[in-house]
Amino acid sequence: MSKPAIVPETTTAGIAVDPRTLERVIPESRRPDGSIRKEKKIRPGYTPQEDVRRFRGTRQAQAEANALPKGHIVGWAPPPKAAAVPVSKASMTKAQKKNEKRKEKRKEKTVESEKVKDNWEEDDDEGEAEGTSTATKEAPSVDREGVHTANKPNWAVAPDTKKGDDAAAEGLADKLDKLEVR
Structure with a gap:
């Protein structure tokens, strides 16, 4: 035998079947003032x-079962949903061809950024020798939430310097040099 439901199904009037006794009852409830109403038994057949x-x-029940949905037009059928047919390059406009190239480049960049490097120690040593780490060179083009960029400012997050803003960093360093603490 299966376990009874934790919250038994109730009718419109609030009658539920008590899982312990299998009698129909109106379950106890709490009044707005905090007091509890007693559970009421409902006599069989009521x-x-x-x-x-x-x-x-x-006939009415049969007619309602066979009735068309509201707003339906007799004889009209929705068009079939076919898969998107790839458009040939010859029939594409210049803008469409350009957008297609952009999509391919984005896919290539994400594939490259997802590759796992074989030896992390060598990459770190090379980055330190050049003065910049490899992480700053290869920034994935994924638009992340919470990242501060010029197009999408987020003042709760520190500025994102992964895009090679060396000029901005130098300008900031100059401003810090000019500040004097008294």
Whole structure:
């Protein structure tokens, strides 16, 4: 035998089946003032007015079952949903060809950035010798949330210097040199 539901299904009038005794009851509830209403037993066979369904004859019930959805036009069928057909390069406009090239380049960049390096120690040594790390050279073109860029400022996050803003860094260093602490 399966376990009873934690929250039993109730009718419109609030009647539920007690999982322990399998009797129909209105479960106890809390009043707005904090006091608790007692659980009420419902005698067998009683159906409150809220739970009485509207009478439908057999023909009416059959007609409603066969009825078309509201707003449906007789004889109209929605167009079939086919997969997107790839457009040949000859029928593309200049802008479409340009956008297609951009998409391919973006895919290539993400594939390159996802590759795992074989030896991390060698890469770190090379980056330190040049003065910049390899992480600053290869910035993935993924638009992340929470990153501060010129196009998308986020003042809660420190400025993103991965894009090679060496001139901005030098300008900031000059400003810090000019500041005097008294």
